[in-house]
Amino acid sequence: MEIDGQLIKRRAVFSKAVRDLGPWHAVSEDAAAALSARHRRKVVDDSLRLIDDLTNRPLDPLFSDARLTQQKQRSKFSTWFTRIIVFIICIAVGFVGIVFVRQLNTDPRRQVRASLISELQAQNASLKKTTTEVTDLHTKVSRLSDSMPNAGPDSTLTQDEMTNGALAVKGSGIVVTLADPVASGTANGNGPRENNANHIRVVTDSDLQNIVNLLWKAGAEAISVNGYRLGVSTSVRTAGQTILIGVNQVASPYKIEAIGNQKNLSQAMDNDSQPGLYRTLNAAGINPQVSRSYSLRLPAAQATGVTHAKRSK
Amino acid sequence: MGDKKNRNILSSMHIQHAQDRENDRTDTGSFPIVRQRPKKMGGGLVSRLMTSLLIVLLCALLGFGYAIQLNNKTSTYETMSEEELTRLISETSTQVQNLQQRKTELTGQLNSLKAAANKQQEAQRIAKENEDTSGILSGRLPAVGKGVIITISQGSKERIDAATMFQLLEELRNAGVEVMALNHVRVVTSTYITETRKSLECDGQILKPPYRVKAIGDPQNLQNAVNIAGGVGSRFKVKFGAKVTVTPSESVDISETRDAEQYQYAKTVE
Numbered sequence: 001m002e003i004d005g006q007l008i009k010r011r012a013v014f015s016k017a018v019r020d021l022g023p024w025h026a027v028s029e030d031a032a033a034a035l036s037a038r039h040r041r042k043v044v045d046d047s048l049r050l051i052d053d054l055t056n057r058p059l060d061p062l063f064s065d066a067r068l069t070q071q072k073q074r075s076k077f078s079t080w081f082t083r084i085i086v087f088i089i090c091i092a093v094g095f096v097g098i099v100f101v102r103q104l105n106t107d108p109r110r111q112v113r114a115s116l117i118s119e120l121q122a123q124n125a126s127l128k129k130t131t132t133e134v135t136d137l138h139t140k141v142s143r144l145s146d147s148m149p150n151a152g153p154d155s156t157l158t159q160d161e162m163t164n165g166a167l168a169v170k171g172s173g174i175v176v177t178l179a180d181p182v183a184s185g186t187a188n189g190n191g192p193r194e195n196n197a198n199h200i201r202v203v204t205d206s207d208l209q210n211i212v213n214l215l216w217k218a219g220a221e222a223i224s225v226n227g228y229r230l231g232v233s234t235s236v237r238t239a240g241q242t243i244l245i246g247v248n249q250v251a252s253p254y255k256i257e258a259i260g261n262q263k264n265l266s267q268a269m270d271n272d273s274q275p276g277l278y279r280t281l282n283a284a285g286i287n288p289q290v291s292r293s294y295s296l297r298l299p300a301a302q303a304t305g306v307t308h309a310k311r312s313k
Numbered sequence: 314m315g316d317k318k319n320r321n322i323l324s325s326m327h328i329q330h331a332q333d334r335e336n337d338r339t340d341t342g343s344f345p346i347v348r349q350r351p352k353k354m355g356g357g358l359v360s361r362l363m364t365s366l367l368i369v370l371l372c373a374l375l376g377f378g379y380a381i382q383l384n385n386k387t388s389t390y391e392t393m394s395e396e397e398l399t400r401l402i403s404e405t406s407t408q409v410q411n412l413q414q415r416k417t418e419l420t421g422q423l424n425s426l427k428a429a430a431n432k433q434q435e436a437q438r439i440a441k442e443n444e445d446t447s448g449i450l451s452g453r454l455p456a457v458g459k460g461v462i463i464t465i466s467q468g469s470k471e472r473i474d475a476a477t478m479f480q481l482l483e484e485l486r487n488a489g490v491e492v493m494a495l496n497h498v499r500v501v502t503s504t505y506i507t508e509t510r511k512s513l514e515c516d517g518q519i520l521k522p523p524y525r526v527k528a529i530g531d532p533q534n535l536q537n538a539v540n541i542a543g544g545v546g547s548r549f550k551v552k553f554g555a556k557v558t559v560t561p562s563e564s565v566d567i568s569e570t571r572d573a574e575q576y577q578y579a580k581t582v583e
Contacts, residue, residue, distance in 0.1 A: 109395060112395060113391075113393075113395055113398060116395060116398040116399065116402065117390045117391070117398065119402055120390060120398060120401055120402050120405065121390075123402055123405040123406055123409060124405060126409055127405055127408055127409050127412065130409060130412040130413060130416060131412060133416055134412055134415050134416050134419060137416060137419035137420060137423060138419060140423055141419055141422050141423050141426065141443075142443075144423070144426050144427075145426070145436040145437075145439055145440050156444060156448075156453075156573070157440065157443060157444050157447060158581065159451075159573040159574075159575075159576075160444070160447035160448050160450070160451040160573060161447050161451075162573075162576055162579065162581065163451040163452070163453075163501060163502060163503075163573050163574060164447055164450045164451050164502060165502050166447065167581050167582075168581070168582040169579040169580060169581055170579070170580055170582050171578040171579045171580055173578065182383070206480065209476065209479055209480060209483060210476060210479075213475070213476075213479050213505045213506060213507070214505075216504065216505035217505040217507055220503065221503075221576045221577070221578055221579040230502065231502060232450050232451070232486075232501060232502045233450075233486050233489070233490065233491070234486065235484070235486040235487035236483055237480075237483050237484065237487055239393055239397045239400065239401050240392055240393040240394060240397045241392055241393075242390075242392065242393060244401075246408075247401070247404060247405050247408055249390075259579045260578050260579075261577075261578065297582065298579075303412065303415060304411060304415070304450065304491075305411050305414055305415035305418065305446065306446050306449050306450060306491050307411065307414060307491070308458040308459055308460065308491055308529050308530055308531065309449050309456040309457070309458040309491045309492045309529040309530075309567075310449075310456065310457055310458055311445050311448075311449060311454050311455070311456060311457075312454075312455045312456055312457035312566060312567075312568065
């Protein structure tokens with residue numbers, strides 16, 4: 001549409017869609033006859049016209065026209081005032097949401113559990129303390145007795161203590177690493193009674209037991225899981241959804257270090273020799289990684305005494 | 314004739330067209346004429362950049378938070394139930410008690426070693442004592458003491474598998490067992506259990522049912538470890554249809570021994 005001899009394209013009313021509408025009025029018979037068949041169909045077919053309007057021109061041209069013009073300028077104060085109000089409302093909604101979620105998650109026994117947890121932590125602290133004391137005393141005693149004339153280091157004792165995992169050792173071996181599938185990351189963050197492990201499988205204590213068992217069979221000489229050495233009385237087990245090595249909690253990723261013949265060990269942990277194990281683990285999205293290492297250092301296991309058993313002969 | 318009609322139509326169309334133009338006029342005067350697209354409110358390049366920067370920042374924060382959540386390893390105790398916590402506390406306290414005892418033992422040794430007139434003799438005595446302790450633990454020496462005897466019959470539903478058997482050993486270890494023997498195999502640190510085609514195999518020896526586990530340790534704790542609800546004992550019963558009996562005994566005699574292994578790869582660290 002031309003105004004002042006200049007083409008204005010911006011306004012919706014002057015757009016092609018509107019221009020193509022064509023005149024809309026009663027046509028005399030003669031005039032209708034004169035129009036081409038194609039044009040007549042275009043103009044006369046009411047229902048098609050309606051559909052066309054609905055799909056191609058959903059907005060009234062005048063309305064979209066109005067949208068193009070400058071909005072009434074609001075004052076800076078009112079703009080910022082609205083923004084602040086909206087911000088406050090957002091915060092309030094978020095806060096109330098959090099309060100609700102917390103309310104729904106409240107555990108009536110939380111207090112009891114909190115006191116149990118603090119007791120457990122105190123126990124663990126004293127366990128740690130006593131362990132270091134015992135290790136200290138042990139080294140003192142053995143140093144003293146070794147320093148005696150004609151009583152060098154006792155080879156039988158050393159061998160026994162190696163077998164029991166009571167001595168820190170180093171050597172070459174393999175490292176098996178396995179981690180929970182990423183999708184199950186939230187499984188640990190739920191309440192104690194929700195058992196999300198049913199939906200997505202995570203690494204369980206029996207998986208670790210299985211691998212440890214296999215490594216012992218393959219002739220491993222010393223094994224540690226996440227830095228906790230397996231001694232004669234160290235167990236791999238679960239409490240709730242937490243895996244414990246002895247009394248120490250471990251979490252994914254699990255790193256099992258084993259000292260021994262690298263070839264035998266990695267062969268035993270091979271995909272080919274353990275097809276069943278790998279099939280179930282892979283199906284759950286757990287991919288054990290086996291790597292060789294030439295310098296593994298495993299700490300000593302938790303020291304244990306003997307109180308009930310006596311030498312029988 | 315035709316020419317006239319044509320002209321007639323043409324002029325009528327002309328008039329019609331003029332009318333249409335008048336009727337279809339959209340220049341209502343309600344809206345000012347716009348000659349160019351109005352400027353967006355503050356929609357400059359800078360603000361666009363700021364918006365994308367903000368989005369990038371928020372995405373980064375989200376990713377960071379997610380990674381932290383994934384690696385959150387603290388306060389795993391929070392997820393345990395009361396029963397589990399109580400059990401863990403009692404187990405830990407047993408361990409602490411054991412260690413305390415060991416501590417007094419060692420302190421006594423140290424003091425007597427310092428005070429003894431004949432230091433060499435005393436040192437030998439202590440070395441012998443320690444050797445006995447670690448020899449009993451390592452399976453080199455036979456042992457006797459109070460504990461339990463666990464008998465597990467052949468499974469009536471299916472054959473008992475190695476994993477469950479291994480789990481039993483782990484549960485007993487956890488309950489503070491000191492010396493164990495499975496059938497005629499002394500259980501040590503490196504004991505493994507596997508399945509052969511017909512039976513279980515433990516440390517290279519065939520195990521035949523009924524399985525018999527001799528364990529020296531606190532009988533009450535050991536009994537609990539097997540019989541706890543949902544524990545390994547009920548697994549034997551439910552899954553395999555095996556009969557499990559736990560008999561406490563004042564004197565469990567474990568005469569099975571084994572030679573200490575010669576280690577090739579592991580070396581002690583000072």
